[in-house]
């Protein structure tokens with residue numbers, strides 16, 4: 277088998293920059309978060325949305341770290357299309 281064909285076969289089921297980010301939901305999620313550092317899933321593959329669980333490994337994506345100076349309710353993007361990550365900016369309305 278030609279190398280290119282082998283490569284296509286080997287990575288056929290691996291998410292890539294072309295297929296990501298994956299839309300987790302077409303609406304944001306409201307969460308009450310404590311003060312401190314948080315890591316929002318940017319690829320959409322995490323099983324612990326909206327938080328990163330490491331599922332992005334090998335995809336070229338990485339989580340978006342954000343810091344809250346105090347405990348706060350925030351609306352986090354679940355569609356992964358926001359222009360202001362990790363926060364919802366209404367981009368989901370165009371999906």
Ligand code: FES
Nearest residue numbers: 353354355364367
């Ligand atoms: S849920 Fe992604 S922009 Fe609103």
